[in-house]
Amino acid sequence: MEQTHPALHYVQIDEKRCTGCVLCMKACPVKAIRVRDRGVAEIVGACIDCGECIRVCPHGAVKAITTGSDPSKLSRYTIISASPVLYAQFDEEVMPNEVLLALRKVFRYIYDQAYIHELYNVAVELHLKENRGKEGAVRPLISPVCPVVNRLIRYRFPSLLKNIIPIMTPREIAARELKKRLYCEKVFDTSEFGVYHITPCSAKMGSINYPMFLDSSYLDGALGINEVYELISKNLRDLEEDVILHRSSGVGIGWGVSGGEIAGLEDGNFLAVSGLSETIRYLEKIEMGLFENIEYFEFRACLEGCIGGPLTVADRYQAKRTVARFVRMFGHEKRLKYAQAEKAYHDGWFFNEGRKIPLAATNRKLSLSDALARQKKIEEVFRKLPGKECGLCGSPDCRTFAEDVADGQVGMERCVLLNREKTK
Ligand code: SF4
Ligand code: SF4
Incomplete structure (x- = not known):
């Protein structure tokens, strides 16, 4: 796949090919993928470009961005x-x-x-x-x-x-x-x-x-x-x-x-x-x-x-x-x-001039008190979940879903099993 725009990660999902089967979401080792309301996979987290999603997608919907051979x-x-x-x-x-x-x-x-x-x-x-x-x-x-x-x-x-x-x-x-x-x-x-x-x-x-x-x-x-x-x-x-x-x-x-x-x-x-x-x-x-x-x-x-x-x-x-x-x-x-x-x-031939150790790259920079409050909220949400690790909510597992709820990305109503319990 040719590079069309600069991106922080170099793996792309083609929405037209994606069926929302969640295989990539389950395979991603850093839990960077979600399948939300649109029913297609999206890379939302800190992707490390490992390509595990490329390997598992049965529909060839995931591609690595390269310069291309044209x-x-x-x-x-x-x-x-x-x-x-x-x-x-x-x-x-x-x-x-x-x-x-x-x-x-x-x-x-x-x-x-x-x-x-x-x-x-x-x-x-x-x-x-x-x-x-x-x-x-x-x-x-x-x-x-x-x-x-x-x-x-x-x-x-x-x-x-x-x-x-x-x-x-x-x-x-x-x-x-x-x-x-x-x-x-x-x-x-x-x-x-x-x-x-x-x-x-x-x-x-x-x-x-x-x-x-x-x-x-x-x-x-x-x-x-x-x-x-x-x-x-x-x-x-x-x-x-x-x-x-x-x-x-x-x-x-x-x-x-x-x-x-x-x-x-x-x-x-x-x-x-x-x-x-x-x-x-x-x-x-x-x-x-x-x-x-x-x-x-x-x-x-x-x-x-x-x-x-x-x-x-x-x-x-x-x-x-x-x-x-x-x-x-x-x-x-x-x-x-x-x-x-x-x-x-x-002669220093192997060393890059002025090498600097890069800063840690995290998605969030929270103060200690905010980080503790977030953790508390995650635990509260997590305790309420059925813990079946089904992935029906569109997050890869229950703990990641709890994090997504704590961060305000989704609401509790996305948990299909909890909803089913309530309806019963
Ligand atoms: S594995 Fe492929 S088809 Fe399935 S959700 Fe991921 S990108 Fe879409
Ligand atoms: S390339 Fe690796 S880290 Fe990035 S979304 Fe795919 S599986 Fe996750």
Whole structure:
């Protein structure tokens, strides 16, 4: 779905297709959806762009907003930085270089982003080394790579914003370096080119338009893997393999699956967690002060990692097998020059200038007394409800309904079961 207007969330519900079946409302992990009087689903709360609603909607009514693949919507010279998850969408016989060559038939300049993953791994290793034994160092540190997890932390676990490691994500590093290089080499005029990321993720567009740790993103937009899949498949047919665009080892490609990021780090105390419910469970524990023995967490909101992203095409377990095959084929040794990466780290190459910890993003800013009064009202309403968790009121569960009543968004009469009792 093309972006038509700026929005704070980048998932949209098409009212014409929505039947009001409430499946998305029940699936939303942050209870951001309601089905009210109009009988269609609406996103009313703090959506984190996780895409769970996209997955469950049986009518294809929910879509992620992206830049779209229509060439007229892109810059004149389009530079593509592709997530390695793209490589795992085709038959196992299709090699990463072929995918990149097929992309080059449509877009001007193609970059293998997986190579930057290797560099990023070195930066994290060096940062963790500096942290070891340092008094007052924040532990555990959290990977900034998953934009859904970043949004989740900002909305629900703001005390953990400081735990997100202060290193730029590989996609931003890649976009910055591509722009610098093309500018220095005067390949294109700056106003004529844009760097776009091919992504499995419904939250990528939001992370580009509203980056959390940068003043503005180096990327100009995002295209869903599902939007370029047909295009690539068609162009795979008659390829002339005249150039090697694929640069990464198995280390960079392995990032497509959960655990791939930490697999590229030297020995240490790291954990990889995937899936939203597990991620929330672990973030709750970290907030309680547990896991200080863990140095670094790799969280991915999608089950099994980015190969399970809502904008992918291939079955996640088949894609996982393809990634494992590429990792074996391209090896566990990084291809970068370590000394160069180390120098870049000490020169500040991996850090965004003037990084600020963003403020917590909550829907409401209440004084303590107002917050206590609200809580009291919620409890009063909740006690009156039948507690059947039926969702007939248009809120995902009884507690959320009680919150909606306390906030004046709906009246008690919306509780269908209470009404039935009264009529009896
Ligand atoms: S899953 Fe949500 S968006 Fe899809 S039809 Fe049901 S209520 Fe509408
Ligand atoms: S994208 Fe995720 S958070 Fe947003 S409405 Fe859908 S399920 Fe809820």
